[in-house]
Amino acid sequence: MPSAHGQHAFSRITTSTRRARIVKKGSSMSETDTPPSSKVIRNDPWYGSYAARAEAMRASEIRALFAVASRPEVVSLAGGMPYLEYMPFKELSELIAKMMVEKGDVAWQYGSAQGDPHLREDVLQIMELEGITDAQPDDVVITNGSQNALDLITRIMCDPGDVVLSEAPNYVGALGAFQSFQVEVVNVMLDENGLIPESLEQTIVEQRKLGKKVKFLYTVPNFHNPAGVTLSVERRPRVLEIARKYHVLIVEDNPYGLLGFDGQTYPAMRSMDNQNVVYLSSFSKIIAPGMRIAWMVAPPGIRQKLVLANEASVLCPPNMSQFTIATYLDNFDWKKQINDYRGMYKKRCDTMDAALHEYLPYCSWNKPKGGFYIWLKIPEGLDSRAMLPRAVTAKVAYVAGTGFYNNGEGRDHMRLSFCYPTPDRIHEGIRRLASVIDAERETIELFGTGGVPDADPRDPEYPGPQVQ
Amino acid sequence: MATIKDNPPSEATADSDSLGDEGEAHAGQVAAGKTGTSTGNAAGKAGAATSATSSKAAASVTLRPRNETSVLIICGGLSHERDISISSGHRVGGFLEDAGWQVRYHDMDSELLQYLSDPATRPDIVWPLLHGANGEDGSIRDILEMEGLPYIGSRAKASRTAWSKPIAKNVVRKLAGLSTSHSVTLPESMFRELGVGKVIDLLVDSLGLPLFIKPTMGGSALGCTLVTDAKQLPQAMVSCFAYGEVALVERAISGTEVSVSVLDIDGEPLVLPPLEIVTPNGTYDYDARYTPGPTDFYVPARLPATVLKATQDAALAAHRTLSLRDLSRTDFIVDADGIPQFLESNVTPGMTDTSLLPQAAVAAGYDLSDLYSQLVESVLRQDRAQPHR
Numbered sequence: 001m002p003s004a005h006g007q008h009a010f011s012r013i014t015t016s017t018r019r020a021r022i023v024k025k026g027s028s029m030s031e032t033d034t035p036p037s038s039k040v041i042r043n044d045p046w047y048g049s050y051a052a053r054a055e056a057m058r059a060s061e062i063r064a065l066f067a068v069a070s071r072p073e074v075v076s077l078a079g080g081m082p083y084l085e086y087m088p089f090k091e092l093s094e095l096i097a098k099m100m101v102e103k104g105d106v107a108w109q110y111g112s113a114q115g116d117p118h119l120r121e122d123v124l125q126i127m128e129l130e131g132i133t134d135a136q137p138d139d140v141v142i143t144n145g146s147q148n149a150l151d152l153i154t155r156i157m158c159d160p161g162d163v164v165l166s167e168a169p170n171y172v173g174a175l176g177a178f179q180s181f182q183v184e185v186v187n188v189m190l191d192e193n194g195l196i197p198e199s200l201e202q203t204i205v206e207q208r209k210l211g212k213k214v215k216f217l218y219t220v221p222n223f224h225n226p227a228g229v230t231l232s233v234e235r236r237p238r239v240l241e242i243a244r245k246y247h248v249l250i251v252e253d254n255p256y257g258l259l260g261f262d263g264q265t266y267p268a269m270r271s272m273d274n275q276n277v278v279y280l281s282s283f284s285k286i287i288a289p290g291m292r293i294a295w296m297v298a299p300p301g302i303r304q305k306l307v308l309a310n311e312a313s314v315l316c317p318p319n320m321s322q323f324t325i326a327t328y329l330d331n332f333d334w335k336k337q338i339n340d341y342r343g344m345y346k347k348r349c350d351t352m353d354a355a356l357h358e359y360l361p362y363c364s365w366n367k368p369k370g371g372f373y374i375w376l377k378i379p380e381g382l383d384s385r386a387m388l389p390r391a392v393t394a395k396v397a398y399v400a401g402t403g404f405y406n407n408g409e410g411r412d413h414m415r416l417s418f419c420y421p422t423p424d425r426i427h428e429g430i431r432r433l434a435s436v437i438d439a440e441r442e443t444i445e446l447f448g449t450g451g452v453p454d455a456d457p458r459d460p461e462y463p464g465p466q467v468q
Numbered sequence: 469m470a471t472i473k474d475n476p477p478s479e480a481t482a483d484s485d486s487l488g489d490e491g492e493a494h495a496g497q498v499a500a501g502k503t504g505t506s507t508g509n510a511a512g513k514a515g516a517a518t519s520a521t522s523s524k525a526a527a528s529v530t531l532r533p534r535n536e537t538s539v540l541i542i543c544g545g546l547s548h549e550r551d552i553s554i555s556s557g558h559r560v561g562g563f564l565e566d567a568g569w570q571v572r573y574h575d576m577d578s579e580l581l582q583y584l585s586d587p588a589t590r591p592d593i594v595w596p597l598l599h600g601a602n603g604e605d606g607s608i609r610d611i612l613e614m615e616g617l618p619y620i621g622s623r624a625k626a627s628r629t630a631w632s633k634p635i636a637k638n639v640v641r642k643l644a645g646l647s648t649s650h651s652v653t654l655p656e657s658m659f660r661e662l663g664v665g666k667v668i669d670l671l672v673d674s675l676g677l678p679l680f681i682k683p684t685m686g687g688s689a690l691g692c693t694l695v696t697d698a699k700q701l702p703q704a705m706v707s708c709f710a711y712g713e714v715a716l717v718e719r720a721i722s723g724t725e726v727s728v729s730v731l732d733i734d735g736e737p738l739v740l741p742p743l744e745i746v747t748p749n750g751t752y753d754y755d756a757r758y759t760p761g762p763t764d765f766y767v768p769a770r771l772p773a774t775v776l777k778a779t780q781d782a783a784l785a786a787h788r789t790l791s792l793r794d795l796s797r798t799d800f801i802v803d804a805d806g807i808p809q810f811l812e813s814n815v816t817p818g819m820t821d822t823s824l825l826p827q828a829a830v831a832a833g834y835d836l837s838d839l840y841s842q843l844v845e846s847v848l849r850q851d852r853a854q855p856h857r
Contacts, residue, residue: 036773037515038744038766041831043822059758067551074546177604258564389548390708441655442711447702447755448519 014453026310042056045305053182054404062400065388065405071396072368075429077416080225080372082285087337092328099327105349109466111319113311114294119322122329131258131271132279132297137290139297141306145283146253146294150177150218152250153278153296153314156305157215158183167195169375169404169413171225174218185406192366194231195219197238204246216278223256223371226404226415230369240273241368249302255294260370261346268314272331275299275444283325285372286338289323301440328448345372351423352416355430360437375401377412379441381450386415387440395433516782517632517832518739518767529849531593534568539545539844540584540591542608544575547600548711549688556819557597559826560840567837569844576608584615594619594850597816599687604816605631610688618852622815626791630813633684633716636790646782648810649801650675651718653684656709666701671717672698678720681705683712687814689753694720716765725752726769728783729817729825731795731839734846737787739780740828744769760822767831775806782808795844797825839851 035134054388069076081305114120120137127135143149150173160162160182166174168187178185186207187197200217209212219239221231231239250397252269260266270279282294298306310316329332351376353367364377378384386398399417401410418426444450531537533790541564543557544550561571572591576582576598583589594617596608605626610755613624622630630636634653640646654677658668671679679706682692690710708715729740729822744766746755756763768776783798790813800808817825830840 036768036776038770039831040769041765041767041827042761043763043765043827044760059755064547064551064758067554068546068548071544071546071550071575306657386707386710392548393711395546443706446656446660447706449703449706 019465020192026107034293053180056179062385062388062403068392074392074395074397075421075432076397077418077421077427077429077433078399078418079428080285080417081289081420082372083341083420084285084288086340088332092332095327095331096324099323103323107320107323109319111316111322113316114307115140115317116319116322116326117159119293119326119329120295122326127261127279127281127297128268130254130265131267133271134274134298135270135425138304139300141296141298141310142295142322143296143310143368144290144314144317145284145289146280146296147173147420148310148317149294149296150174150251150253150282150304150316151180152309153302154178154181154183155313156309157249158351159213161212163214163246165200165203165207165213165214166220167224167227169226169401169410171218171220172399172403174253174365175406178218179406183215187213187405187407189216190224190227190229192229194224194229194235194240197235197242199247202243203313204242204248208246212270213364214248214327215241215247216251218251218253220256221269222254223259223368223373225256225371226399226401226413227375228368228373229369230266236267236269236274237273240269244273245278250277251280252277253328255280255282255285256371257281258286259341259345259350259372262330262369263339263342265370266371267348270297270451278302279386285428286326286341286447287328287334291322291325293317342370345370348418348423348426349374351426352418352430355427359430359434363437371451372417374416374418378412378414378437380412381444382437382440383411384409385411387436390440391433391436394432396429396436397432472600475525487557488681489550498779506537507662509710517829517834518742528637531845531848534632534841535850536857537593537848538570538572538591540594541571541573541597542576542580542594543573543597544577545598545600545603547598547603548653548686548690549603550600552598552688552818552820554596555821557600557821559821560595560597560819563837563840564755564844567841569748569841581611584612584617584626591617593617593844595844596621597819599818600817601685604687604814605685611648618847618850620794620847621790622790622794622796626793627815629790629792630796630815631685633682635813636813640786640789641814644782646784646785646810647807649721652718653714655714656705659705668701675717676720680720681708682716682718683708684714684716686711688757688818689751692753693752721801721803721809723809724799725801726779726802727797727801727824727828728780729797729828730783730787732793732794732846733842734849739782739784740825741768741832742771742779742783743767743824743828743831744771744774745824748753749841757818758820758822763822765827766826766829767828769802771802772806773825773846775802775808775856777804779808785811786810794847795825 024136033112054155064080068074069078120140124135124137124138140393154177157182160184161185164178164183166185166186167190175185184264186203188203189196223230238260240250250269255266257265270277279297280294283291284294284350294304342466349368356363356365365374368374385402388400391397399415401413402408402409404415487780515769527538529813541561543553545553552793557573561573565571567713571586574583596612598608602608604627606627609621609624612619628641634651639646642649654667677698678694678696680692680694691708693707695701695704705715706771715762724810725745726742727745729743731738745752746766748762748763779800779802782800786798790811795811795817798813799811801811802808815821819826826836829836
């Protein structure tokens with residue numbers, strides 16, 4: 001007999017049918033002309049049981065299109081991955097082998113929820129490069145990448161419906177983290193000098209008038225993802241002043257601060273205020289995203305809750321990854337490595353900028369002074385999201401601007417990454433992109449469309465880890 | 469009743485009359501509603517999986533044990549459906565591995581030909597599970613035939629016919645007498661040369677509303693839009709042309725969305741019960757296809773027995789008329805009069821967790837490991853590894 005309930009039928013697809021060898025069984029279908037009894041298959045028996053926060057987590061055409069980006073034929077200007085080809089893996093592997101012989105029993109053991117003390121000491125010297133000189137190892141919490149940090153800070157600060165302020169365009173990973181806690185993300189304006197303080201204050205006031213609880217401002221001050229801009233040094237005290245005035249916490253996310261093309265750094269807001277800022281930084285963009293190691297520095301009360309939340313979430317960050325990073329930092333000239341890499345990224349950024357001038361002079365963009373991204377404005381009426389399949393056909397990939405907003409905006413922009421492809425590939429990628437934009441522009445002009453309706457404002461895109 | 473056998477491979481028999489090996493030979497043989505004996509027998513029990521009962525003399529062929537037989541699944545590719553292809557490939561591969569086959573996977577890339585020809589890696593049989601262009605348009609099948617490798621699925625020319633929706637519609641209408649909604653096929657250049665407004669006016673005057681716009685080639689509902697107001701047409705055309713250069717503009721039919729899968733096992737067609745698709749918003753789009761949960765499937769479709777039978781007959785007629793082989797899935801809208809209106813036939817139906825063919829097979833009581841193994845063995849028994857001619 002076939003299963004009487006669709007749910008059971010599906011569970012047989014995923015489990016028992018893969019194990020048991022059963023031949024076709026008899027059918028109970030009616031042999032008359034009357035409708036046979038039909039059974040319903042609901043291929044997720046838990047549909048209807050999920051939390052509201054999981055509603056938007058579903059299959060996405062956009063996510064599927066990124067599957068093609070990993071193929072070598074495709075020039076991917078979508079990924080936010082650091083270029084790791086020149087890392088000293090051979091030498092590092094010998095040192096890691098030595099570390100395992102000496103400390104393997106600790107590296108493979110549970111660790112502290114706050115993170116390995118040695119690594120917490122190590123990160124202090126990195127933060128000093130951006131002016132944070134008063135932090136102690138005890139102020140530091142190691143996390144599984146900054147994504148984990150965003151999850152923790154939202155977890156301890158926000159109830160559903162609370163407001164998080166975030167620069168628009170937003171970092172796509174942060175949007176996903178915030179929305180999974182059902183907070184309301186309210187955008188604050190950016191310009192070429194970063195977050196606009198007046199927009200911040202105005203937004204706080206407006207949200208307060210609406211009776212909203214504004215819990216924190218999330219900001220990427222240096223070489224913003226995706227906008228590429230940097231918060232000017234002059235604006236930083238003003239942003240802090242507003243935050244203090246309205247008692248709004250600042251979450252300062254700084255993964256790119258050491259990747260200024262000319263070696264320039266900017267004073268972290270945390271260096272100017274140790275009470276109102278939670279500072280996040282990461283090894284992902286400067287050393288190794290696969291290690292999933294980042295850190296945060298927080299005032300004592302917040303830090304205590306973050307440690308407990310980390311314990312509740314992951315028990316402890318992985319010791320093996322922490323020891324590996326510490327081995328690297330202790331034995332290699334990591335400052336030189338970062339310096340070499342930013343020279344490489346500068347060259348790639350220059351290549352992309354030149355190719356854009358050559359092939360897409362009618363688009364507009366800012367030329368960043370560091371980081372990984374150019375935020376490209378495409379001609380009026382074009383929709384970067386709708387154009388993506390055409391780009392995939394032409395074997396070039398980018399991230400549509402819509403992914404960086406939670407309100408359907410962003411169709412007129414796309415994020416182009418210059419961090420991973422070689423200069424030759426970047427040039428070729430922009431050439432292909434130009435052909436895509438030209439063809440789409442012709443089609444749009446032909447049909448007189450443009451100004452297309454906005455996407456579902458509550459529909460976040462989950463483009464996948466490599467796009468971050 | 470279905471006659472899927474559970475013979476150990478060593479006892480398997482060969483059907484010398486391999487189905488579909490001769491390309492287009494079946495065209496015109498079967499007409500809807502008056503199908504040959506196979507279908508008549510096949511659809512005898514409405515809503516049930518049906519197969520022909522004709523038993524043909526088969527020469528004994530000894531197949532090697534499954535664990536010594538390598539099945540290469542080709543999946544991935546560069547199409548818009550790469551993700552789905554990888555998912556389909558690994559699902560099928562998992563079921564075959566459970567059944568004891570030596571399963572390997574390969575992307576369609578610059579190393580594939582070397583892999584196929586190197587004696588150290590050359591597989592015994594290939595199951596191409598590429599979706600989208602190059603996978604379903606026949607290209608990869610031509611390559612496999614030139615390589616002299618047996619593979620599961622329709623031949624290249626038949627694939628090419630089915631892959632083009634307008635051509636397939638015309639073939640099944642003319643040669644099998646199936647109903648299919650009125651449509652026209654227009655490249656973007658036609659709008660450019662004749663003027664968008666005039667062509668759109670003509671479309672609406674001629675076909676009426678609502679209309680369904682889709683790329684002539686492609687799957688997973690990518691680039692498809694239901695248009696209920698003429699003002700939506702320009703945007704629908706833009707969305708369509710993002711996926712392909714030619715649009716199929718089809719008069720939209722309201723009714724029950726039904727899908728019927730057909731498999732050939734040892735020369736006998738197995739017609740699975742019609743599966744009805746009910747989506748929350750009425751559109752079986754990409755999200756609805758690949759997000760488990762919101763879409764309900766009814767097996768068999770909630771239709772009168774005679775309509776179910778007619779739909780199964782129509783699927784088998786399409787399968788044969790288009791010279792499809794081994795497996796296919798044909799999609800219909802059953803209209804208010806109970807007539808199955810042909811939408812398209814798929815030569816590489818989705819095989820993911822949420823795909824229609826596997827769901828229909830499980831609902832009909834089949835074990836997927838067993839069913840897929842029977843299909844592989846059925847092909848192995850046939851002498852398909854002949855030089856391309």
